[in-house]
Amino acid sequence: MSGQNKPDKALLEEVASLREQLAEAGELLGAIRRHEIDALIMEGADGIDQVFTIKGADLPYRLFLEKMSQGAVTLNLSGMILYCNQRFSELIELPIEQIIGSYLYQFVVLEDKPLLENALKKSERANFRCEINLSTVGGGKQVPFDLAFTPMLIDALPVICLVATDLTEQKQTENRIRAALVEKETLLKEVHHRVKNNLQVLHSLLKLQEIAIKDPLVAELFIECQNRIKSMALVHEKLYQSENFSRVDMKTYIQSLTNNLLHSLNFISERVAIDLKIEGVLLNMDTAIPCGLLINELLYNAFKHAFPGERKGIVKIELSRDSRDMLRLLIADNGVGIPENLDPQNTETLGLQLVGMLTKQLDGKLEIQREGGTTFTIKFREQNYRERM
Incomplete structure (x- = not known):
């Protein structure tokens, strides 16, 4: 039994030693936090003592603040300047000793003072960013700045750290x-x-x-x-009249195009009604021009051939874009219809030849229905810009 007690005793002594070291480390850490220790002397691996200065640990950060290309400022919650770096002094054109103790309000143009007041209130609790014009003391000119406010605690004192970037x-x-x-x-x-x-x-x-x-x-x-x-x-x-010079509003364009055709064929407007259903489609010029020519040819063909004599009817024009960016143009009439043997892709009629050519130019697909009149449906996508030689 006595042989077994020796290892237990050694283990207890080792635990007690570790507890003492842990307690010393805790006291040391507390002293560091209370700023009661200026330096630590620690024995290195080679047996040579090394000195680590606690208060000098922030030196790299101070050097960074002094060398940075932006202005750095520490404010109290009222906006008094407690610290500024050399760059801020250069931006304001005033020596550092005359800046510290001043209020930031003194350097803000009159109309932006409410912005600064709002920024200081909001940055007490969270980061805040805004653009404010500061006035230089030397030249008296207004300079636009991006100001980034960050709330911090220094020795239990609430302050606001500010980074000022010149936006000139x-x-x-x-x-x-x-x-x-x-x-x-x-x-x-x-x-x-x-x-x-x-x-x-x-x-x-x-x-x-x-x-x-x-x-x-x-x-x-x-x-x-x-x-x-x-x-x-x-x-x-339409592009000339629009604020957007790259895209055509197809609704107003098709309305104008239809009115122009009815005007040129004034005899038809009294017998044929136009039913327009155009969604908010905007097309670039490479797509709008062939699309407009297509509509012109198909409408003219309907006005000219679908309603002979005194026959009355309706011409529908629809243009929409689906969720896959596929465009669908539909022009339908309830007129006499076109002959079954007429193929728009293989005809001597210039108008229908143009329909086939323009559909191909749009990389589209043309479908024709001959029930209850004639319906032309063309599905295509908006064309990308093609470089001209």
Whole structure:
């Protein structure tokens, strides 16, 4: 029994020694936290004592604050400046000794003082960020700053740490970009305006020539050409009138296109009603122009052939986009219908030839139904910009 007690006794002594070391470590840690110890002397592996200065442990952070490219400031909750680095002094153009003890309000432009008051209140509990204009003391100029506020406790004293970033260069760059965008928008608007005017000149020349033509079949060909040119001119007109110079609002465009066709064929407007169902579809110019030409050809074909004599009817126009970005254009009439043996992909009629060509240009799929009139359905996707040579 006595032999077994010796190991137990050694183990108890070792546990007691560990407890003493743990207690000493706890006292040491408490002293460090209470700032009662300036330095620790610890024996190294080589037997040489090493000195670790507790109060000097924050030196790298102080050096970092002094070397950083942004202004660093410590405030009390009232906005008094307790500390600032050299960079903040340079930004405000005032020596550090004259800044410390001042209130940040003194350097904020009058109209932004409510912003600072709000920022100080919010940053007592959480990080806060805002843009405020500060006034330099030396030059008296206003400088835009991004101010990031962070609440902290230093020796149980609540303070707010502030990082100030000069936004002057960023604002200048933004202004240059904004001015360049305005210039490009103006140029683009002028391009659309001139293209529309040039197409309108062509339309007017064809109109004058049409008046002089005696053969009604030839005159009809001129009318068809005028309508095609007008459909393209309308795209540029809508872009010119829009705030968005890259996308066409297809609802207003199709309404204008339909009105133009009815005007050119004024005899049909009294007998044929138009049923428009256009969802909020915006298309780029590469898609809007062939789509507009398609609508022009199919509408003109319906007005011309679907309602002979005094027959009355309805023409439906629908354009929608589904969840997969597939566009669906439908033009249907309740007229006499087209012959069963007529293939739009293989016909001598220029209008229907254009329908096939334009559908191919849109990488679309054309379907025709001949029940209760004629229904053309074209499914396609918006075209990506194709680089011109």
